[in-house]
Amino acid sequence: MQNHTEHHKSHRTGWLRAAVLGANDGIVSTASLIIGVASAETAQSGILLAGLAGLVAGAMSMAAGEYVSVSSQADTEQADLELEKNALENHYAAERDELAAIYEGRGLEPALALQVAEQLMAHDALGAHARDEIGITDTMKARPIQAAVSSAATFTIGALLPLVTAWLVPGGWLVTMVALFSLVFLAILGGIAAHAGGAPVIKAASRVTFWGALAMALTAGVGLVFGISA
Incomplete structure (x- = not known):
């Protein structure tokens, strides 16, 4: 018999979403902020200060937002598990039949569905119902601290890219080079x-580059308008 192993990637969706969101937001928001401030004819020291402040504020905002959001998801999951645990303690047979009905709906014969439900519940009743009735798995389980740290760290890394570019590039080329390098960074990230x-x-690289370019263009326009009026 030939061995065949499939390498699925859905287990990466939790940390990957937070990491990509953090890095993408770090690049786009910091580059846009730098370009907007630079377009208003601000001195390079002021531009760098604004970019650094945006990095710190953005990283903390991402961490707090992810933690609160994922914590809410974790609280909901825990509440559902408590309800399921109570149902198993007081209505075991009904919960068994409910689980069997789920398997029957997926294509198993009624007798086999009941047998599968009984065996799975004998091994781990709460785990079986969490997975197949509620949809909670170890792979997709909410992890607030992991999401917060990942988002803050990747935001910081993303924000440093346009900030370092602004620090190294002379004033006359600052806007152009920050925009160019940031779009390249976004395409690579995507x-x-x-x-x-x-x-x-x-497709992913084009999508993230388009929205990044739009954000930078809009903030450049704001900088030009207010810079001229000032």
């Missing part, structure tokens, strides 16, 4: 994320 998740690379 491609890496797509590859890691098994999605089309070109």
Whole structure:
């Protein structure tokens, strides 16, 4: 018999989503902020200060937002598990039949569905119902701290890219080079994320680059308008 192993990538969706969101937001928001401030004819020291402040504020905002959001998801999951645990303690037979009905709906014969439900519940009743009735698995389980740390760290890394570019490039080329390098960074990020998740690379890179360019263009326009009026 030929061995065949499939390498699925859905287990990466939790940390990958937070990491990509953090890095993408770090690049887009910091580059846009730098370009907007620079377009208002601000001195380079002021531009760098604004970019650094945006990095710190953005990283903390991402961490707090992810923690609160994923904690809410974790609280909901825990409440559902408590309800299920109570139901198993007081209505075991009904819960068994409910689980069997789920398997029957997926294509098993009634007798086999009942047998599968009985065996799974004998091994881990709460785990079987959490997985097949509620949809909670170890892979998709909410992890607030992991999401918060991942988002803050990747936001910081993403924000450092346009910030370092603004620090190294002379004032006359600052806006152009920050925009150019940031779009390149975004395209690379989109491609890496797509590859890691098994999605089309070109489509993902184009999508993230388009929205990044739009954000930078809009903030550049704001900087030009207010810079001129000042």
